Amino acid sequence: MALLADKRALVIGAASGIGRETAKLFAREGAKVAVADIDKVGAEATAGEVAALGGGGWCVAVDVTKKASVSAAVDEVVGRLGGIDVLVVTPFVSTGMTVIDMTQADWERQYAVMATGTLFAFQATIPHMQENGGGSMIATSSSHFADYGSMTHPAMMPAYGSAKAAVELLVRSTATLHSHQGIRVNAVAPGFTVTQGSLSTLEEHGLKDIATIEGMLGPGMPMGLGKPEDVAEGYLFLASDYASFVTGYSLPVDGGSLANASGKLAP
Ligand SMILES: NC(=O)c1ccc[n+]([C@@H]2O[C@H](COP(=O)([O-])OP(=O)(O)OC[C@H]3O[C@@H](n4cnc5c(N)ncnc54)[C@H](O)[C@@H]3O)[C@@H](O)[C@H]2O)c1
Numbered sequence: 001m002a003l004l005a006d007k008r009a010l011v012i013g014a015a016s017g018i019g020r021e022t023a024k025l026f027a028r029e030g031a032k033v034a035v036a037d038i039d040k041v042g043a044e045a046t047a048g049e050v051a052a053l054g055g056g057g058w059c060v061a062v063d064v065t066k067k068a069s070v071s072a073a074v075d076e077v078v079g080r081l082g083g084i085d086v087l088v089v090t091p092f093v094s095t096g097m098t099v100i101d102m103t104q105a106d107w108e109r110q111y112a113v114m115a116t117g118t119l120f121a122f123q124a125t126i127p128h129m130q131e132n133g134g135g136s137m138i139a140t141s142s143s144h145f146a147d148y149g150s151m152t153h154p155a156m157m158p159a160y161g162s163a164k165a166a167v168e169l170l171v172r173s174t175a176t177l178h179s180h181q182g183i184r185v186n187a188v189a190p191g192f193t194v195t196q197g198s199l200s201t202l203e204e205h206g207l208k209d210i211a212t213i214e215g216m217l218g219p220g221m222p223m224g225l226g227k228p229e230d231v232a233e234g235y236l237f238l239a240s241d242y243a244s245f246v247t248g249y250s251l252p253v254d255g256g257s258l259a260n261a262s263g264k265l266a267p
Contacts, residue, residue, distance in 0.1 A: 002030030003240040008081040010034045010074065012062060012121055013090030015042025017195030018140070020049075021228035022088055022235045027055025029236060031086065034058040034077040038091070056081075064091050064117030067124075074124035084128050086239040087137045089121045092197040094160045095204060102159060110159040114140075115166040122174055126183060134182025137174070138238045139167050141189040143254035157201075168250055175248030184247040188234040191254025192217050193226035223255030230255070 009026045013019035015037035023046055026033050033055040037043040040061045051057030058080050062073035078084060093113040097106050118139045129135035142164045167187060175185035192198060194210070207213055214225060234253035237243055252258045 002028075003236060003242070004029040004031035004086070007031045007085040007239065008034075008083055009086040009088065009239065010036060010077045010084050010125075011088040011090070012036045012064060012070075012073075012117075013088075013092065013140075014046045015039040017090070017092070017197050018190060018193060018228045018231045019088065019090035020046045022090070022232040023050050023055070024053060025229070025232040025236055026050075026086070026088075026239065027053035027057070029240075031239075032056040032081055034060060034081060036060040036062040036073050036077070038063045064089070064120060065112040067120045070117070070120040071124045074121070074128065078128050083132045084125055085132065085135045087121060087125045087129075087135065088140075088235050088239070089118050089138070090140045091117050092140075094157060094197070094201050097157075097159065099158050107159045111163050111166070114160075114163040115170065118167050118170060122170070122185070126174075126178060129178075129183045130181055134184075136184045136186070136239050136243070138235050139171050139185075139187040141168050141171075141187040141250050143189040143191045143252040143258045171250065172248045179247045184238075184243065186238045186243070186246060186248070187250040188231065188238065189250045189252045189254065189258075190231045190234075191221060191226050191252070191257040193228055193231050195228055220260055221255050221257045222260055226253070226255055 004026055009031045011019050011023040014023040014035035023033050023035050027050045033050045035043050035046045043059050047057035047059035060073045060076050063069045091113050095106055122137055171185050171187045202213055231253045234251050
């Protein structure tokens with residue numbers, strides 16, 4: 001039996017990486033899936049793949065930094081699908097500025113896309129889920145990994161880590177307020193995952209080829225670097241009825257990198 005049979009899902013940030021693979025996995029598991037992104041061309045490509053998997057693949061343009069754009073996208077999806085049972089929010093933007101180098105614009109951009117964007121998505125979706133009698137909203141945090149997470153010291157990426165910490169607390173607060181209405185609210189916290197977004201962030205630090213990246217990050221990751229398909233399975237669990245008593249939680253899907261806080265594998 002498909003895990004998401006009869007569910008209607010909206011995946012925001014689905015033009016690339018983790019969002020794209022999550023939309024495809026949801027389609028394979030029987031959901032009707034709408035995909036949204038600021039990158040219309042990429043979103044259309046994902047929508048085509050989702051449609052080929054039998055998941056419908058409705059495509060909507062959205063800029064999560066603009067409240068009106070998010071409301072319009074959510075309303076459009078509700079109009080087409082009749083409701084939203086599962087919301088996934090994965091947009092990403094990052095630059096590797098240190099505290100000293102950080103400009104106000106850089107700080108605000110990362111907050112706008114990842115923290116405020118998640119807030120707008122929750123705000124637009126909650127009334128529809130209340131009408132439905134419930135649903136599952138899944139944000140995206142980041143697991144502990146050296147400089148790369150919300151629970152550690154992101155020396156190279158302070159705005160990114162701070163925005164992810166904001167997402168974690170937004171998830172817990174929203175879960176506390178809305179779980180009694182049947183709206184579960186959780187986050188997936190990926191470890192390092194090979195995507196267009198993560199590779200272009202590393203490229204800013206002069207790290208281009210995958211062998212060098214593996215050499216640098218691999219020793220902290222007991223199961224090696226993640227693939228977007230691996231991380232998508234975390235969203236699937238939280239979207240499914242098998243997580244019916246799970247809310248206010250941040251699920252690391254990181255191949256053991258949080259457990260390996262020292263960043264070194266045993267000899
Ligand atoms: N890849 C990793 O190593 C990793 C690790 C930890 C956490 N994460 C998190 O996982 C999520 C997905 O990351 P990814 O690696 O798949 O990134 P990605 O760059 O491959 O995909 C992100 C998508 O967000 C979209 N986007 C950017 N700004 C937007 C906006 N204003 N409105 C709507 N969409 C917008 C992009 O167009 C892109 O399609 C992010 O929240 C990221 O922080 C990723």
